[in-house]
Every structure is written in structure tokens, then in C-alpha cells.
Amino acid sequence: MSKFGGSNNKKEVPAMTSSSLSDIVFMLLFFFMVTTQMRETENKVMVKIPEASEVVKLERKDLNSYINIGTPIKSLQAMYGTEARIQLNDSFKTTDDIRDFVAAERESKSEQDRQFMTVSIRADQDVRMGIITDVKQELRRCSALKIMYSARKGGQ
Amino acid sequence: MGKKKVPAMNTSSTADIAFLLLCYFLMTTTMGSQTGLSRRLPPMPDKNQKVEDQKVNRRNIIQVKINSADRIFAGSEPIDVSQLKDKIKEFLTNPADDPNLPEKELQEIEGYGECYVSKGIISLQNDRGTSYQAYIAVQNELVKAVNELRDDFSRKNYGGKTFARLTEDEQAIVKKAVPQFISEAEPKDVGRRR
Numbered sequence: 299m300s301k302f303g304g305s306n307n308k309k310e311v312p313a314m315t316s317s318s319l320s321d322i323v324f325m326l327l328f329f330f331m332v333t334t335q336m337r338e339t340e341n342k343v344m345v346k347i348p349e350a351s352e353v354v355k356l357e358r359k360d361l362n363s364y365i366n367i368g369t370p371i372k373s374l375q376a377m378y379g380t381e382a383r384i385q386l387n388d389s390f391k392t393t394d395d396i397r398d399f400v401a402a403e404r405e406s407k408s409e410q411d412r413q414f415m416t417v418s419i420r421a422d423q424d425v426r427m428g429i430i431t432d433v434k435q436e437l438r439r440c441s442a443l444k445i446m447y448s449a450r451k452g453g454q
Numbered sequence: 455m456g457k458k459k460v461p462a463m464n465t466s467s468t469a470d471i472a473f474l475l476l477c478y479f480l481m482t483t484t485m486g487s488q489t490g491l492s493r494r495l496p497p498m499p500d501k502n503q504k505v506e507d508q509k510v511n512r513r514n515i516i517q518v519k520i521n522s523a524d525r526i527f528a529g530s531e532p533i534d535v536s537q538l539k540d541k542i543k544e545f546l547t548n549p550a551d552d553p554n555l556p557e558k559e560l561q562e563i564e565g566y567g568e569c570y571v572s573k574g575i576i577s578l579q580n581d582r583g584t585s586y587q588a589y590i591a592v593q594n595e596l597v598k599a600v601n602e603l604r605d606d607f608s609r610k611n612y613g614g615k616t617f618a619r620l621t622e623d624e625q626a627i628v629k630k631a632v633p634q635f636i637s638e639a640e641p642k643d644v645g646r647r648r
Contacts, residue, residue: 324472331483348587349590354489355488356490421586438497441497443494443496445492445493
């Protein structure tokens, strides 16, 4: 004799409502959309960024352009060898191309932001300074003077 | 009379759709903020302009060299990375008014008053064969030395607060009182001459 007087006495477990599941997943989705940024370029060089303890955060990500320096990734080593290379945007370049690269980057920023443009040098920790010195000299020549040596925060 | 009930929409697939979207964003985006050591390069000297060496008193400059074997020389003697910070701090503060260490200049700083400011300049020179890691390690030590001096200065003058916790105006004053002069010299082959 059931208390509620139902016609069938069999106790049924109600189905779990999964309507909130989508809300949870959406929340996750928004979290990732806000905290991450689009990957613009495919890495063609292996870069293991060196560690430093006194790093500062970059204030304006949108005013940043990247110069990647390192050895080509495994699948490209057959074609390009293992010598350290410079990657600008999506392809291997030489120091002579930095001038055009900087000019193009500068063009893409709005007028009042151009002076704050930062060039971020993301170089592998085993790269020799020779190539970086060349890059720095070239940057000086195109008067892109604000630079940043990418480094990971690491305890020392 | 029974009202016709509209059956509830089956929402179980929304979660799947959202998951797909989530996976898409996980794959295409990168996490993390960019961090690094910020520097300003000196402008390229004009070609027409005659290259004139800036006359800097010898005692005001310390040369930090890194050779192709990643050995570090500060001044003229070899030094370990771990000792470099203290060496630089000693150089910049010159606590005993040593005539071989940089002179200090009484400067009027707006909003603070008069203060002795060191005229020391750190000149960093590297070889083409120096590894990037060693270079960053040295840069890091130099910045650390200056940061610690700034912290000391802030603690002394602003009631025990560290530099990072000061207001922007106060930070500007401290930056003037403890300047960071790190010059990256024109590239030279340091290793080959030796």
C-alpha cells in the first residue's frame, strides 16, 4: 500500500536531469575562450624558452610581434637541416627579411600604437648569440627598439 | 478536457555540442601569458654623424663580458653567475665611497627631494658563440640586482613596502633614484681576440 496511492507500486528512480550539464560545459568553454588566445602561426622551429626569475608580463599582447629562433622541427630537418633558423610568420627567413617584416607589422598596428610596438624574441636556449646579435642589429636598423627576450618564470 | 502537452525538448545533445566547441577552442588556442625581460635597444648611430665615443669616466662603467665558453668576466676578473648580482649591487651602491667605484651625484628628484644617484653604467658584451641561455641568465642577474636595490630603497623610504606595492608615482621616483643603465655594447668578437 503506497502512501501516495499510486497505481503501480514499483519504485522508480527518476532519470537524472542532464540539462545543467550543458551549462557547466558552456561555462568551461567560456573560461577557455577568455583565458586563451588564438594561435596565429604554426611553429616551425623548436623553441625551449630559457628560464629567468625577474620576468615581467607583457602589457599589450596585440602590439607584439614574434621572432622565433631555433632549430627546425623534426619533420622539417631533412629539408632545412639542424642549423638554427629564424622564423617570421609562417616561414623560414633570413635576417634581411626582418626589415620587411617589421615594416609590415608596423603597418598593421594603429597609428597611435605604433610607438609601443614590441618585438618579442623567442629564442631557444641553446641558440648561439651570433644569430641573435644579427637580429638585434637589424632591428636597430629598422628602429624597432622596444624588444623583449621571452623567458619563462622559474624559481632560482 | 486534457490540455495537449508539448513534449519537452530533448536537451541531452546540447552538452555534446558544447563539448565539441570546447575541444575546438582547446585545440586552436594557446594558454598562458607572455613573459620576458624587456629591453630598449640603443638607436643606430647616424652614418653622417661622426662616431664620437661618449666620454664616460672609467670608474663609472663596469664591463660584463660573456665569452664563447659561457664564462663571465666582470670588470677584468672571472666571476660566477651566482656572485654577479652582489658584485653589481656593490658597484651600483658604492657603500664605502671607493674611488674605483662609480661616483654619486646629488640629484633633485621631483616629489622626493635630494638624493644621491649612482652614475654607474653596466656594459654587457657577448661573443657570437655565447649561448642564449647564459646570456639570459646574466641579463636576469643584472635586472635582479637593480630590482633588489629598488626594493631596498622603497623599504627605507616608504615604510617597508616593496617596490611592486608602491603607487605608480612612487615607482617613478624610485626608478629615478635607482636607474637601470644596462647598455648592450656594439657586437664584438670577444672570444677571438683572447
